[in-house]
Amino acid sequence: MWDDALLAAAGIPITDAHVISIGGGLGSFAVVDFLRIAGVEASQIRVLSRLAAPYDTFAALARASQLRPEDRLRSDSSSTIDNVWGWPGYALCEAWTERSLSPLWRVVTEPILTVVAGVQREATRIGWGDMLVGCRAEVVRRRAGGGYLVLASRLDDTALFAVRCQHAYVALGYPGPRLLPDTAALREQYGACPQVANAFEPHEHVYRQLVRSPGRVVVRGAGITASRILERLIHDRDTLGARTEVLHVFRHYVPGPVGPPWFRRAGGDGFAYQPFNFPRAAGGGQLRRRMLAMTSEERALLIATIGGTTTARRRRWQRQLSRARREQWYRAVVGRVGELDLDGSGRLRFVLFNGGAAPRPEAADFLIDATGLDDTITRHPLIADLVDCGAGLNALGRLDVEPSFELRTMRSGAGRLYASGAATLGGALAPVDSFWGLMHAAMEITDDLADQGTCEFPGVMRSLTQWWRWMRNRPP
Amino acid sequence: MTMTLGGRLQTRLVLLSSIGLLWTIAISAVLPRPWDVPVHAAFRITLASSVVMTILGFFWELVYHALQQLRWDKDWPPLFGLLTAIVEVVPVWWSVRALNVLPNGCALLFAIHFTTTWILIWLITLGPISIVQPRWRFEGGEFSRRPGDALVTFVVSNTGMVIALVLLWAIW
Numbered sequence A: 001m002w003d004d005a006l007l008a009a010a011g012i013p014i015t016d017a018h019v020i021s022i023g024g025g026l027g028s029f030a031v032v033d034f035l036r037i038a039g040v041e042a043s044q045i046r047v048l049s050r051l052a053a054p055y056d057t058f059a060a061l062a063r064a065s066q067l068r069p070e071d072r073l074r075s076d077s078s079s080t081i082d083n084v085w086g087w088p089g090y091a092l093c094e095a096w097t098e099r100s101l102s103p104l105w106r107v108v109t110e111p112i113l114t115v116v117a118g119v120q121r122e123a124t125r126i127g128w129g130d131m132l133v134g135c136r137a138e139v140v141r142r143r144a145g146g147g148y149l150v151l152a153s154r155l156d157d158t159a160l161f162a163v164r165c166q167h168a169y170v171a172l173g174y175p176g177p178r179l180l181p182d183t184a185a186l187r188e189q190y191g192a193c194p195q196v197a198n199a200f201e202p203h204e205h206v207y208r209q210l211v212r213s214p215g216r217v218v219v220r221g222a223g224i225t226a227s228r229i230l231e232r233l234i235h236d237r238d239t240l241g242a243r244t245e246v247l248h249v250f251r252h253y254v255p256g257p258v259g260p261p262w263f264r265r266a267g268g269d270g271f272a273y274q275p276f277n278f279p280r281a282a283g284g285g286q287l288r289r290r291m292l293a294m295t296s297e298e299r300a301l302l303i304a305t306i307g308g309t310t311t312a313r314r315r316r317w318q319r320q321l322s323r324a325r326r327e328q329w330y331r332a333v334v335g336r337v338g339e340l341d342l343d344g345s346g347r348l349r350f351v352l353f354n355g356g357a358a359p360r361p362e363a364a365d366f367l368i369d370a371t372g373l374d375d376t377i378t379r380h381p382l383i384a385d386l387v388d389c390g391a392g393l394n395a396l397g398r399l400d401v402e403p404s405f406e407l408r409t410m411r412s413g414a415g416r417l418y419a420s421g422a423a424t425l426g427g428a429l430a431p432v433d434s435f436w437g438l439m440h441a442a443m444e445i446t447d448d449l450a451d452q453g454t455c456e457f458p459g460v461m462r463s464l465t466q467w468w469r470w471m472r473n474r475p476p
Numbered sequence B: 001m002t003m004t005l006g007g008r009l010q011t012r013l014v015l016l017s018s019i020g021l022l023w024t025i026a027i028s029a030v031l032p033r034p035w036d037v038p039v040h041a042a043f044r045i046t047l048a049s050s051v052v053m054t055i056l057g058f059f060w061e062l063v064y065h066a067l068q069q070l071r072w073d074k075d076w077p078p079l080f081g082l083l084t085a086i087v088e089v090v091p092v093w094w095s096v097r098a099l100n101v102l103p104n105g106c107a108l109l110f111a112i113h114f115t116t117t118w119i120l121i122w123l124i125t126l127g128p129i130s131i132v133q134p135r136w137r138f139e140g141g142e143f144s145r146r147p148g149d150a151l152v153t154f155v156v157s158n159t160g161m162v163i164a165l166v167l168l169w170a171i172w
Ligand SMILES: Cc1cc2nc3c(=O)[nH]c(=O)nc-3n(C[C@H](O)[C@H](O)[C@H](O)COP(=O)(O)OP(=O)(O)OC[C@H]3O[C@@H](n4cnc5c(N)ncnc54)[C@H](O)[C@@H]3O)c2cc1C
Pocket: A022, A023, A024, A025, A026, A027, A028, A048, A049, A050, A051, A054, A056, A057, A058, A061, A062, A063, A065, A067, A072, A073, A074, A075, A079, A135, A136, A137, A138, A171, A172, A173, A174, A380, A382, A420, A421, A422, A432, A433, A434, A435, A436, A438
């Protein structure tokens, strides 16, 4: 617990805001958007962020992981993070502006472009720029007398300053890409080591090199990102004449559908298939209802069953892979890469531990890890500090939040601290790290703050008038 | 759409007894009917089929909810919501005939009323409903989160039903 005098004594200037949103990514955007619609003035909100635009981190990760601007996203048309009502969706809006019906059944749209453009428009509408404070947030502490003090350092001169607020919200995303121990060791030993790439870091050089000269690449991971990496490799083979050979290493191979008839997830060729990260009903239907009634341990178990590593079953990918298997330049193996090292000529060499079979030495030109992002959230110093100060962790080791997304143990007088996004997986809302989940969280947080008298949760009239303002692109 | 059982029942009741009823009242007089069928008979058909649609709907929602259990996503794609009209129309037709409110030659009137009401309500659940109830889609189709919200739902649906029944009785 800090008090104002402590900071003043340290010569740290303090400014005020009613609500602070820390992170400035899409989670922050969703919350600030909802609060603005619920009647909180822009002057009462401050967003502490390293980013200029809320979609910067998402767009950068998407680009690195081979999600092209025209690719379909893994969420449905009502998960419009720039429109809290979810209606009209992108297609309908486009049809309206073009005064034509064709967008309604145009299959190939530009989802990422559209999402980015939508968020940009909404950010401008709600005055995002005026609320943004470019900085690195260091710690959030309870303040003597209620509310919170957030200590931050400026981006240009790293000078410290503090913001005093009544309520705070934290969404920092992932700490970074997940480096498996062997790749981390290799980088430690050889420096940058371009032979091993992480799907969430820029790695165009791999594809460029593979087009220039034939090579062998190992892909680890079986999620949506692995699917996109494979798609890119196959695309380069088909259109740019690359002669790439792919060795795909599965840790768990899913040979077919799994589960009883009333709970059966599609699967095959190693992959588990579902349209989104979680079954749709985990975001607002019967599965969410079930999870609301569960303990943290039960939720962790259910999340393991309905989440985990999955990809979308898209016909194009399936056709590509079955052709690749037929032509024998794609091979899927179950097992594990071990003893990863570089040989004298700079090629990767490793031993493939393949279930019961004898370990086999192999070589490759590149290794691409598509094994996800680092989910040890305490690698965010700010979150580690919260945990030290008493924020609880759930059974998955993430921040333990109430269904209202409040960090219960961090309450400070009348002040409330909230979090959503990747740091809070394991709560009642499984898809909390998705557009839908962030909007859902934003709604719950707004509702909870409405109970505190900060704003007015949009009831019928407010919702209707605010929607009309949104439609006409007028500030809320 | 990710509906809970409660959400299905609430949505059906609220929409049919508000928008559905308004629509029914608005169009009944202008629906095509044989020259010898008076306008109050038209109202009798449309109101009776609205009420039957709601009551039988409760049974259907149980069936749909059971079928939903076979889907991994535990959801109900919008297209299903449109196509189920085909199975629901038959028992409504039988019931309206059994109630003896359907004079000869009124099949077209019945069909237009049923189809347009269905499509209207389906379109509303596709999105516009969220404009007045932003929570609806996040709550599996339920309108209520707090006891106070449930009251609104309760009043809307019951007022609608009472109006429909009173009108029907008056026409009888
Ligand atoms: C490749 C990819 C594809 C995706 N596709 C989909 C999809 O199709 N559908 C879907 O629903 N979801 C999708 N998602 C998920 C969605 O993008 C995330 O849920 C969302 O971006 C998370 O928002 P966030 O605010 O929690 O984190 P972010 O958007 O990552 O923002 C957090 C921000 O906090 C900043 N930050 C961290 N520490 C500090 C600090 N100390 N001080 C100040 N700022 C800090 C970071 O710079 C970061 O920009 C995808 C994600 C990825 C990576």
